[in-house]
Amino acid sequence: MQQEASVRGDQPSKATMEFRQGSAIRQLWETNLEVFQRDKMALFGLFIFAVFAIVAIFAPQIAPNDPLTPLKNNEGDWIKDAMPYWLAEAGEDEAEGYVNNFLLGTTNIGRDIYSQLIHGSRSALLVGFSAAAAVAVIGTVVGLLAGYYGGWVDAILMRAADVAFGIPFIPFIIVISAFLDPSIWNVVVAMAALLWRDTGRVIRSQVLVIKEQAFVSAARVSGASDLRIIFVYIAPSILPLSFLYGSFAIAWAILTEASVSFLGFSDPETISWGFMLQDAFNSLALSREAFYWIVPPGLCIMLTVMAGFFIGRGYEEVLFPRLRRM
């Protein structure tokens, strides 16, 4: 998977970032506010996440059935491959001894697809947000330390970034997932281990600019310690940049989790959209043209990934006004 920012030419660092005046917390707040006020698409992205978050939290209440338990008809047989009620022929369900109230039909072993879709939002958001948080935090700290201290600290951290850039991402996750017990957290760990590299590099280059500014020398003269300068004076200025990369990381994490689950390296006890698609693929839903099974999980992945993109682009436009053009 190609990283948006792994391509050097794509990095907004070329453009000069606008620095803001005023207290650290306030400028951070104002930037965030501006992103969502100015950019309607970013606001829309936030809305998508909010809707899916509500669905994820109340999944057991919303989903009509358990996502993993095969449903059975009157005779105790699995209700295999039932069509959605709005597609199925009338009377077919009665003849088979069940009531078809399945919005999206059932799988080849009689699991309710709609309930799986609802529960899938949990894995997506859980992985998306925790991986993004890990990537953003590690990348920010690496960027701050490398940029501020320079010298051997910088050399070691940036060579580590080079190594991270050289490790193939998806193969790495596959190998990690195969060695550890299957769990959705494997993706989070693997992403945290590799993807801090983009954020780290960009933040480092911004820190190089910021540390030459007057307010940093002023802080140093007034006797502030290095750590205080880094985390109290410099960090707030680059935090919006962490949010920018964090938003994109949410999108990549959701896509990556889906890919890994699709390849069959996820926990089969945890329903995710990628797992649903793997299930459909392996049980030949394609040749049966079971669109009601194939389309919905992909659409959900696409929507949540786009939400991450929209928010990331919103930050980009506010932080790098030169890129903004009507």
Added chain:
Amino acid sequence: MSRGVAFYILGRFLQSVMVLWIIVTLLFLLFRLAPTNPLASYIDTTFTKQQEAALLARFGLDKPLGEQYIIYLVNLLKLDLGDTFSYSGKSVLDLLGADLPNTIYLTLTSLLLAYAVGVLGGIVMAAMRGSMVERVGTTFTLMTRAAPQFWVGMLLLTFFAFQWKLLPSSGIGPPMVRYRWETEWDKLMSPVFWRHMILPTFTLALYLHGLPLLLMRSNMLEVLDQDYVTMSRLAGYSEWRVMIQTAARNAMLPVLTALTLGIGYSIGGNVVIEHVFSWPGLGRTLVRAVQQADYPLAQGAFFLIAVIIVFMNFIADIMYSLLDPRVGASAQAQAS
């Protein structure tokens, strides 16, 4: 080429070798310290202790870790990747050697298609900025980047292979034909092969075109702001000529770098596409090797992909420094 640039290239090369060495070491540790016995899938419960020991000795797994590491490095330098556990003990290198061309054909064809469309699309989007076309176009491109590749592949398969039966659904050719291809050249000349390549190529290109398009668009917008573009406008050149000859040429550089990096990352990222279309490439072999706990094969595939990525990163760096005078200058300063 000045001495500074030569030093810069040499420095970058040594750095790449170092990076590769560290990756190889991490790979070694990852596979050796794996919680499962690397021979677990190989050793039958009916094996006697002696048979087990003999087997461990055959794979060199009875030696201390340090010695194993040295043997491993020496073997890698000799390009000896060992023998597979599955596939009746065929050599890893032979197996991967057969996969690599398939992966390369798929990757390069998709990338070329994606970058041709992306660059042209980016120019058009920049020229039509603010219009409805641009808004719809960029939204569509964002959607292709957000849609999981395997899902797009599944949808295309459902339509083109299963519903309309226009294209084959998997592999590189029917088994009968495959045995008739004695050389790679025969394969490339075979219409059957290309028919099998259409769907995976299109799926991959659909995903890959987004990056060059968005990149080209934003570079164009940046370049169009420059004085020399305004100058050529004032000089009375047609808008088309300003766009293509003056602006696009200058906006291309980052796109070229992206393409170089893209080759490496795509080869590593094709895993999912190869899986969906059962394309016999590096990625599919890696997935299978991991599933079957065939550690030498998995390790070899991973190593090969990493080598390609590190090499392409190196090339991209060099290209960037040679083509962009500003980077070249700072590179020289860094190297000295």
